[in-house]
Amino acid sequence: MKQMNWKELPHAGTILDAGNADGYETGSWRSFKPRWIEENCIQCLFCWIYCPDTSVTVKDEKMTGFDYKHCKGCGVCAVECPGKKGNKAIVMEEEGK
């Protein structure tokens, strides 16, 4: 994301663009990456409600995957995932493998 210079910065410590941290990439922090296995997913949406980084994407009331730009790879979703018949729908994999 572009760094603002002193002329562009808003005055008096105000931020006028709400939620502009969205442009900041925290995905580079990740050493483990969640992978979604759709056939094991029961759409319980626990991953979505427990994600600290708003990084589980949902559409039409269904989980659709991950926002890897912001996901820090904490693994909370994988731990909380109930899966189907004991098979997790989210597994953590090492980055770059």
Added chain:
Amino acid sequence: MSTTTKEKPVTLKTLTNKQDLLSGGHRMCAGCGAPTVVRQVLLAIDEPVVISNATGCLEVSTCLFPYTAWRVPWMHSAFENAAATASGIETMYRALRKKGKIKKNMKFIAFGGDGGTYDIGFQALSGAMERGHQLLYICYDNGAYMNTGIQRSSATPFGANTTTCPAGSKIPGKLQKRKDLTRIMAAHNVAYAAQASPHNWRDLMTKVKKALASDGPAYMGIVAPCNRGWRTQTDDSILLSRLAVETCYWPLYEVENGTWTINYDPKDKKKPITEWIKPQGRFKHLFAPGNEWMLEKFQQIVDEDWESLKKLQGTFGR
């Protein structure tokens, strides 16, 4: 007696249609419990909301000038005065509403960590509750000053190892038990005081709705595991908040206009406190030979608090 209304049960499916009011890209640590708490709180609210934030992890990491993760009006002024700031905003809102300049029904929330609530912001919080502002104060409790490097606070549990009560040859971690702020807030005779945990999102959201619907000030303490300070894995924040409730270290209860209700009673399934403290590195020394008395004392503290809470429900319950 109760002025709060019964809400229709919400489901996660319907909640996904709401916009997340805390964006990604904030710099809280991976696996932090606090942003999960904030997301759940904000998802529970239907009205426009204004937030005041005490200094702490949540404040410094979500709002790095000139970027903010908040999609709601948000203000930070200092460490100690989140409640006073929220009081001021709420008073201005009432004045403008009286003059007819604001027509909307708005809600006011102050967020603080346990340091900014139990210790530094306590006077401002107590004042705001006594003056009876229409606001909800939420303390996300991770049990130490995590932002500045894990110093003990009055919310730090007995026996925990922090940088200002380090476990070593002189002392075995913190020697005092924690302050029970939720009960102190209930003693202010506020309209609503409650304890919640992010693992039980439905309970947490119902409590936020009740707190905001109640006539008068409200307080909520929410446990927020911190993997840096608790010395745990990044992926077990929800697991640990669940265990905190199941061991009765962090009982889920609410006080509505003087009526005490325990929302979750594990009964004979109450787990020993060791299940909660075993995964946490800050309690590692409790399992060392010679420190058995600390485990016993910790269990005794938890049991006594739980028993006294049940007595309160028995005396002042429905």
